[in-house]
Amino acid sequence: MRRARPEVSLLRLVTLFLALSLGAAGCSAGSTAYQVPPEVDQSSIVVATTSAPASLDFTNTSGAAIPQALMTNVYEGLVRITSDGEVEPWLATGWEISEDRLTYTFTLREGVLFSNGSPFTADSAKFSIDRVQTDWTNGLKAGMNVVEHTRALDDHTLEVTLSRPSNQWLWNMGTAIGAMMSPDGVDKLATDPVGTGPYTVTHWSVGRAIGFAARADYWGSAPANDAATIRYFSDATATTNALQSGDVDLIWAMQAPEQLAVLDDYEVAVGTTQGELLLSMNNQRAPFDDVRVRQAVMFAVNRQAVIDTAMEGYGTDTGGVPVPPTDPWFEESDLYPHDPDRARALLEEAGAVGVEVTLSIPSLPYAQNASEIIYAQLREVGFDPVIESTEFPAVWLAQVMGQKDYDMSLIAHVEPRDVPTLFSEGYYLGFSHAPTQELLARADQSDNEVELMRQAVDNIMEQAAANTLMNVANIVVMDPAITGVDPNVVSGALSLGSIGRAPSGSQPSGSEPSEVQP
Numbered sequence: 001m002r003r004a005r006p007e008v009s010l011l012r013l014v015t016l017f018l019a020l021s022l023g024a025a026g027c028s029a030g031s032t033a034y035q036v037p038p039e040v041d042q043s044s045i046v047v048a049t050t051s052a053p054a055s056l057d058f059t060n061t062s063g064a065a066i067p068q069a070l071m072t073n074v075y076e077g078l079v080r081i082t083s084d085g086e087v088e089p090w091l092a093t094g095w096e097i098s099e100d101r102l103t104y105t106f107t108l109r110e111g112v113l114f115s116n117g118s119p120f121t122a123d124s125a126k127f128s129i130d131r132v133q134t135d136w137t138n139g140l141k142a143g144m145n146v147v148e149h150t151r152a153l154d155d156h157t158l159e160v161t162l163s164r165p166s167n168q169w170l171w172n173m174g175t176a177i178g179a180m181m182s183p184d185g186v187d188k189l190a191t192d193p194v195g196t197g198p199y200t201v202t203h204w205s206v207g208r209a210i211g212f213a214a215r216a217d218y219w220g221s222a223p224a225n226d227a228a229t230i231r232y233f234s235d236a237t238a239t240t241n242a243l244q245s246g247d248v249d250l251i252w253a254m255q256a257p258e259q260l261a262v263l264d265d266y267e268v269a270v271g272t273t274q275g276e277l278l279l280s281m282n283n284q285r286a287p288f289d290d291v292r293v294r295q296a297v298m299f300a301v302n303r304q305a306v307i308d309t310a311m312e313g314y315g316t317d318t319g320g321v322p323v324p325p326t327d328p329w330f331e332e333s334d335l336y337p338h339d340p341d342r343a344r345a346l347l348e349e350a351g352a353v354g355v356e357v358t359l360s361i362p363s364l365p366y367a368q369n370a371s372e373i374i375y376a377q378l379r380e381v382g383f384d385p386v387i388e389s390t391e392f393p394a395v396w397l398a399q400v401m402g403q404k405d406y407d408m409s410l411i412a413h414v415e416p417r418d419v420p421t422l423f424s425e426g427y428y429l430g431f432s433h434a435p436t437q438e439l440l441a442r443a444d445q446s447d448n449e450v451e452l453m454r455q456a457v458d459n460i461m462e463q464a465a466a467n468t469l470m471n472v473a474n475i476v477v478m479d480p481a482i483t484g485v486d487p488n489v490v491s492g493a494l495s496l497g498s499i500g501r502a503p504s505g506s507q508p509s510g511s512e513p514s515e516v517q518p
Helices: 064-070 122-134 139-144 238-247 259-261 291-300 303-311 338-352 365-381 394-402 436-443 449-462
Strands: 002-004 045-049 079-081 086-090 092-097 105-109 149-155 157-162 199-205 210-215 227-232 266-271 276-281 358-360 384-391 410-414 466-473 476-477
Touching: 002 384, 045 086, 064 365, 086 092, 092 199, 122 139, 122 149, 122 157, 122 238, 210 466, 238 259, 259 476, 266 449, 276 291, 276 365, 291 365, 303 410, 358 394, 365 384, 365 410, 394 410, 436 449
Parallel strands: 002 266, 045 227, 358 384, 358 410
Antiparallel strands: 079 086, 092 105, 105 157, 149 157, 199 210, 210 227, 266 476, 276 410, 276 466
16 A cells, blocks of 8 residues: 655644534435536546535534645635644734733735635724624634724725734634625625635535636646546545445545445545544533543543544644644643543542443444444443444534533534633533633733643643544545645645646656555
8 A cells, every 4th residue: 555654743633534524514324326517627626535524614513624635725814824833824914912912903805706706805804803703603703702893994905903812813813704705795604605716606405515617817836637526425435435436536534444445445644633523521521520530431441442442543642731732822631541440449539430331422423433442441440331322413413512412422523723622611411610711712812822822731740631633644545646635734724726637648746656654
């Protein structure tokens, strides 16, 4: 098997299956019956992944599946996040920050059009930022709470004033909440998104596929393909079969690495992302309202065994820390080694031996696979676990995330730099610890952000708020003729514009194939 060496060390192969993501809404059972509409260019690039969106409006629908498909492809921001996590100008050519760090003055790119022909101006940028605060219902809107007011100084100059200094706000503007939208293009967001990006959406089959066509009037460099399609599969075997039959050109975020053994003729690349596979415990419900019981779970679960069993070794054990190694405040922890005896002692101390706990496991292959070994490990130390398969996304999002009606669950969280969200009061984890939440708030305003974030993460670990089982590897498997694939994901987007196809008979560009071991 030919495997492309990733750009970063394997210690930093922290990735997510975007397919594992919390974001999707609406999976179909295999999607093998889908046919590309005849009017679509049959030579377009076709990408297979999982967790399909049920809507194209991420302003009012939670999760990562919609931004994965639409950000960088249809929507763009004033800034974007580079592969090494830095903020760079995009629809803005630059900006100035006042001495008190409250006012940002952006100079906007000229000559940019939305896909419906409307011009991108400071007024539309103001509209987009203001609308997050007034019209969004997606929980991500909290990232814009720090904005006090916006002002269009002229057609290509935007002033944004914050209510307090924020280290995170500009970075967040490179994610979905920073998507620039046209005032006359938001009436049909759920079906007909309008943005400044290199593509328009040409067709959408709910739960099956989204099709894109390259724009002739795009302001930037033309995409490497004229058209692209993202196809969604809930079944890993169907995904592999589609690649082998030529129905798709590449698999993004492969969920079944054991199937790599039958894909000898394909390139494999592994990249990094911001995702954490989180074993959640409802901190507000017995028995997990007792920190000793949560700590027992931390000691009971052998994270490396989960990685080896469920993911064929493709994953990084960070010691349970809910931070990817690519974040500046990451520090690996040895606080919770696998120690069943310590777990039993904590359960006895808490009077919780034999307590029944229900694992509400989403109907996603990686979660189902991992739940079996977690069940055995919890049972070994004295829990009485019950596995309850929970249809994903509709039931899981409503019951677990929305109503917080669960004991334990398992999901990959993929939103970048999401510690403040995951461990905020009111989120579905139920974590409430005033000293930690105060540290998180201070960190966002402070010049000492990294140190304060590390202190907050230390508190989260001591409180055993949740158990990060792994940062899973983003495994991309592709036809050898496919070029321009970057497996690293920082902001959550699956960028299609760089993906092309080498001319027949030529050697695809890129590094010399080499073996990569998990």
